[in-house]
Amino acid sequence: MNVLEKEKALIELLREKESVAIAFSGGVDSTYLLDVANGIPGLNVVAITAKSPLHAKDEGSFADRFCTERGIEHVMIDMPLLQYKEIRENSPKRCYYCKKVIFSALKSRLGEEYVLADGTNLDDFNDYRPGLQACEELSVWHPLSEAKLAKSEIYELSKIRRLETSDKPPFACLASRIPYGHFLTKDNLEQVEEAEKFIQSLGFKQYRVRHHGEIARIELLPHDIGKLLDESIRLQIDNKLKSLGFSYVALDLKGYKTGSMNIGVKK
Numbered sequence: 001m002n003v004l005e006k007e008k009a010l011i012e013l014l015r016e017k018e019s020v021a022i023a024f025s026g027g028v029d030s031t032y033l034l035d036v037a038n039g040i041p042g043l044n045v046v047a048i049t050a051k052s053p054l055h056a057k058d059e060g061s062f063a064d065r066f067c068t069e070r071g072i073e074h075v076m077i078d079m080p081l082l083q084y085k086e087i088r089e090n091s092p093k094r095c096y097y098c099k100k101v102i103f104s105a106l107k108s109r110l111g112e113e114y115v116l117a118d119g120t121n122l123d124d125f126n127d128y129r130p131g132l133q134a135c136e137e138l139s140v141w142h143p144l145s146e147a148k149l150a151k152s153e154i155y156e157l158s159k160i161r162r163l164e165t166s167d168k169p170p171f172a173c174l175a176s177r178i179p180y181g182h183f184l185t186k187d188n189l190e191q192v193e194e195a196e197k198f199i200q201s202l203g204f205k206q207y208r209v210r211h212h213g214e215i216a217r218i219e220l221l222p223h224d225i226g227k228l229l230d231e232s233i234r235l236q237i238d239n240k241l242k243s244l245g246f247s248y249v250a251l252d253l254k255g256y257k258t259g260s261m262n263i264g265v266k267k
Contacts, residue, residue: 010147019044026063029119099131214247
C-alpha cells in the first residue's frame with residue numbers, strides 16, 4: 001500500500017469507534033493522528049495531555065494551541081511523576097513505570113465509552129521501548145501501527161496535510177537525556193530543558209543535551225557540527241550552559257543518534 005492507502009486504512013479503523021481519546025504529546029505522530037481523527041464526521045474526539053517535569057513546557061503549549069485553533073476538546077492533567085520512586089530512580093525500565101502511571105491516570109479520567117489511543121508507529125516496535133508493555137497491559141490502542149504507518153510515512157502525510165509538525169524533529173521526554181541509574185530531579189530536568197531551548201534559539205533543529213553530572217554532552221546532526229564550531233556560537237553555548245550549572249560542555253563527535261542512551265541495555 002502507498003501512504004494515501006494507509007491513511008485511508010487508518011480512517012476506516014477510526015470510523016469503527018464512537019469515541020476516541022488521543023494521548024496528545026504535541027509530537028509528530030500524535031499530532032497527525034489527532035488531525036486525522038478530528039476530520040472524521042461523527043467521531044467523538046478528545047485530546048488528553050500529561051503535564052509533568054519530564055515533559056518540555058513548549059510541547060504542552062503547542063498541544064494546547066493546536067487544539068484551541070481547531071476547536072478540539074483538550075484535557076491537560078498535571079502528573080507529579082517525580083513523586084514515584086520507580087521513576088525517580090531512572091532504571092532501564094523507567095519508561096514502563098512512567099507510561100503505566102500516565103496512562104492509568106488518563107484512563108481513570110475518561111468515561112468508559114472512550115478508547116484511549118496513542119501515536120505509537122510501526123517503527124517504535126524496532127527500538128527499546130519498555131513503555132509498550134505498559135500500553136499492552138492497559139489496552140492502549142495504537143492505530144498508526146495497526147494501519148502499518150512508519151515514521152517516514154507519517155512525516156510525508158503530515159506534509160500533505162500541511163501540519164506544522166511535518167518537519168519537526170523527534171523529541172523524546174527530557175528523562176531520556178539522563179543516563180540510566182542517575183536519579184531524575186526537577187533541577188537536572190530543568191537544566192536539560194533550558195540548555196536545549198537555548199540551542200534551538202541559535203537555529204539548530206535536531207539536538208540533544210545529555211546530562212552527565214557536571215558535564216553537558218551535546219549531540220547534533222553531523223552537518224551541524226561545523227556551525228557549532230563557529231567561535232561566536234561555541235562561546236554562547238559554553239557560557240549559557242555553564243550559567244545553568246554545568247562545569248564542562250562537550251560535543252559528541254559522532255553526532256546525534258536517537259536512543260543513544262539505550263546502548264548496552266538488554267532488550
